Amino acid sequence: MIIVRDDDVLWGRRNHKFDPLTEVERFKQVHEWLCQSNQILHVPALLVTSLQMYPDGIKYIRERTELGLMRPELHGWDHSDYSIMPMEQMRQHMELSLAWFYRVGLPRPSKLYATFGNVSEHMKEISNEYGLETVGLDKKKTSLMRICKEKRDLTMFENGKEEIFCHWWQCRDFPLKLVRRLETGSWEQAPTTDTQ
Numbered sequence: 001m002i003i004v005r006d007d008d009v010l011w012g013r014r015n016h017k018f019d020p021l022t023e024v025e026r027f028k029q030v031h032e033w034l035c036q037s038n039q040i041l042h043v044p045a046l047l048v049t050s051l052q053m054y055p056d057g058i059k060y061i062r063e064r065t066e067l068g069l070m071r072p073e074l075h076g077w078d079h080s081d082y083s084i085m086p087m088e089q090m091r092q093h094m095e096l097s098l099a100w101f102y103r104v105g106l107p108r109p110s111k112l113y114a115t116f117g118n119v120s121e122h123m124k125e126i127s128n129e130y131g132l133e134t135v136g137l138d139k140k141k142t143s144l145m146r147i148c149k150e151k152r153d154l155t156m157f158e159n160g161k162e163e164i165f166c167h168w169w170q171c172r173d174f175p176l177k178l179v180r181r182l183e184t185g186s187w188e189q190a191p192t193t194d195t196q
C-alpha cells in the first residue's frame with residue numbers, strides 16, 4: 001500500500017483566482033482521484049481549528065473514513081510550530097485535538113504530522129504520552145509533485161514505510177498521474193495537462 005499524506009486539510013490557501021472549485025470540492029476531488037487506485041491510502045493530516053469552519057468537510061471525512069477509504073491523522077490544533085512550543089501548551093493542544101476527534105466521531109489518530117516538518121525531542125516525548133508517533137517531513141524525497149515531474153521510481157514507497165507528501169490545495173492533477181502510473185506501470189501513460 002502506498003500512503004499519500006495530505007497536509008493542511010481545508011486550510012484556505014487555495015488560489016481562488018485559478019481554481020473554480022470550493023475548498024471542500026477540491027479536497028473531495030483529490031481524495032476521489034486517489035481512491036481510483038486500490039494501491040493508495042489517502043491520509044489527510046488535519047488541522048482542527050481550520051477544519052471546524054467546514055462542517056461539510058468534516059462530515060465527508062467521517063463518511064469516507066467509515067468506508068475505510070481514508071485514514072485521518074493529526075497535524076495540529078492549529079498550525080503552530082510544536083517543536084518550540086512550551087510543553088504544557090503542547091499538551092493542551094494534543095488534549096483539545098484528541099477530544100475533537102472523539103467528539104466528531106473520527107478514530108483516534110496514531111500520528112502527529114509535524115507542522116513545517118519541524119521535530120524536537122520534547123515534542124516527540126509529548127506525542128508519545130498521547131500515543132502519537134511524530135512524523136517529520138523530507139520534501140525533496142517525498143513530494144508528490146517532484147515524484148511525478150521527475151518520473152521517479154516508487155519502490156521506496158511501496159510498503160508504506162516512506163509516505164508520499166502533498167497539499168490538497170496545490171497538487172493539481174498529480175494525484176491522478178500517480179494513479180495512472182500505478183495502473184499502467186509507466187509514467188508515460190499519465191495525463192500531461194492539469195485539469196484545473
Ligand SMILES: [Zn+2]
Nearest residue numbers: 007008115116
Ligand atoms: Zn502544514
